[in-house]
Amino acid sequence: MAIPIISDLLERLFGSSEDPHSRDDVKRRLQIVLAHDRLALDPQTMEMMRQEIIAVVSRYVEVDFDSLEFSLATNQRVTALTANLPIKRIRPLxxxxxxxxxxxxxxxxxxxxxxxxxxxxxxxxxxxxxxxxxxxxxxxxxxxxxxxxxxxxxxxxxxxxxxxxxxxxxxxxxxxxxxxxxxxxxxxxxxxxxxxxxxxxxxxxxxxxxxxxxxxxxxxxxxxxxxx
Amino acid sequence: MSRIIVMTSGKGGVGKTTCTANLGMALAKAGQRVAVVDADFGLRNLDLLLGLENRIVYTALDVLAGECRLDQALVKDKRQPNLALLPAAQNRSKEAIKPEQMKRLIKALTKVYNFILIDSPAGIEMGFRNSIAAAREAIIVTTPEISAVRDADRVIGLLEANDIKAVRLVINRLRPAMVAAEQMMSVKDVQGILSIPLLGVIPDDEQVIVSTNKGEPLVLDEHLSPAGTAFINVSQRLQGEKVPLMDLSIQKESFFTRLKRLFGA
Structure with missing residues (x-):
């Protein structure tokens, strides 16, 4: 019973011990959501593009499907598509x-x-x-x-x-x-x-x-x- | 040539109407002839914030219907004779008026007033299209919150598509202590994301609610509150003056001040 009170007191004195900076979260989330908004690509088209990019790349190299990433990011009102496709090895045809x-x-x-x-x-x-x-x-x-x-x-x-x-x-x-x-x-x-x-x-x-x-x-x- | 400025945000409740009322009043105080136009048909509020709700006889719709002259519908402010309000109809929907009609009304106002502020409704539908139809400039009002910034971004895109190039940003309801604690986006964050010129920053201020309770815009106060000062600054920048941003930085609370506060000193 006394412990929560003490920890609360300590927190008020020294400030919150763990400081999760929600400001970074909101910036990251906004950047992604705005990139999608500005591009105005519907999710189906986006998914189709993703599939086709993977298909093309897979023809030449073996892609690590567990860790591939597709993201849209925006900076200064310019939107970029970033595909991160870790390569396992080159695939002989x-x-x-x-x-x-x-x-x-x-x-x-x-x-x-x-x-x-x-x-x-x-x-x-x-x-x-x-x-x-x-x-x-x-x-x-x-x-x-x-x-x-x-x-x-x-x-x-x-x-x-x-x-x-x-x-x-x-x-x-x-x-x-x-x-x-x-x-x-x-x-x-x-x-x-x-x-x-x-x-x-x-x-x-x-x-x-x-x-x-x-x-x-x-x-x-x-x-x-x-x-x- | 008159300046025709639309106040818009996309999201509702971020302070468009408060900004319109205070900027209009501040510009009028500075000697400009100002007309504020409520474009929020069906949900008008600008009259309340200006304390003019009891003096409305005709609305913009009556003017368009030919039931009165434009000058009969304009409500002149008694405190500040340079300011006039063109009220919206409260009992009609946003579809009651078309962009062309809005243009006609605004064009008529430009003959007498050199600043015309249009208070846009929330959303991006008919009411928004009406309010931007005649505008040559836009002020985007946003708060440092994810939904407000997202909607602002959408509106900026729509304004660009409608050839309104002079678009500037007002960040409303900033809480410097939260920014210092990294729990709120900073002015730089929001401006960086939206990438449009900054016109001003209004700190979060309880006095805003007090002033709306009374129907007296903050800028009329004898002793200006922080938000009131910020609105005056915005109005001066709007007239081309160079006014530095208010210092909103907050010293991080020291151990000692926390101790004092804890024991109610």
Missing amino acids: GRGPDQPIHADDEVKRIELASPTEASALDAKEAEAALRKFEENCRDEPELIHSPLDIDRSDLPDLIDGAGDALHPPEEIEASEKESNLLDQAERIHSDEPPFRKDGSDSDALNVPDMSIPDATAKATSRPKRNSK
Whole structure:
């Protein structure tokens, strides 16, 4: 009985012990609510945008779904959308999100092979990867059939100016991408022996050998980075 | 050219009408010819705050209906002859008048008065649209509370969309002690969020209630209360004078003053 009275007395003398600053809360809440008000985006559109952004990013990297954040913030009457998408790892195009790299595959690839062996291996791998990719596409049709694929129309110029650029963006569909993959596989098969004769750069050797569709992914990203 | 200023806030109860009454009276005291227009049809209150409720004969609606002349509807203040009130009708809805009609009324007032303050109703519907129809400037009244600031932000957007560019902010009912204790947004916080020029800050003051009880705006007091002084300052800034903001800072209570207060010293 006496304790609450004493603590009350102490509080009145020394001021509240814990000082939760509601001023910070109100500022934070206002900033968010005003960003939404000013943008006047309805929640459905906002959610659609969120989903599509995640879909696009997920095509290239594996996103940590537990800790991703989308927020609108406003400052000086300017509103910005901030997406915080923690990346777990880069996703090779040929692999689904939950397929770990097999240890066996790794070991096999580390060995140096003769050029002919290597190219034969590559062809086999290319086929296997393509089959895997098709499977994945069947599992996750939105990766290919989502309307966002149209965005890829910007990229063909960057992908060493090959076939893609000739097609209008509407035609870039699943089949298109598959044939593109085949092209890529053939090209690697014929033009690019997977190791260098001097053998000095064995690290570089390991880079492109995750799987062949991955090589396509690199082809898309590398020129883009250079262009900036 | 007359200044036509709408007093608006979005949210109700933040002090639009109190600000209109006090600013109108302060401007009139400073020698300006002022008309205050109650645009809150159906829920008029400006007449009460000015203590003119018993002198209303005709309203703006009667003028529009051709039942009287504009000067017959205007209630001239006896204490301050430079001030006149154009009352709203109390028994009609906000839809009783259209923006075009409001423009006609205000245009007629500009021939005689050089300051026209329009007291907007709360909300962003018809009454609000009527009150901004003729305005060239706006004063946003808000309090340092989340709902008032949010609504103010919405109204600022609507004013911009309606080509009212001169929009300035009055922060009403600030409690400096709470700001010092970090339990209320500061003037800087609110202004930073709304990003419009600041016209003034009115401290929270019990005298506001006393003055509304009597129907005498604070600025008429012989010994000005803090809020009264702040209203005078706002009226001077409105006329282009440079008046520094009132010092509202409060020293954080020391241990000793708390001790004294505790024992009633």
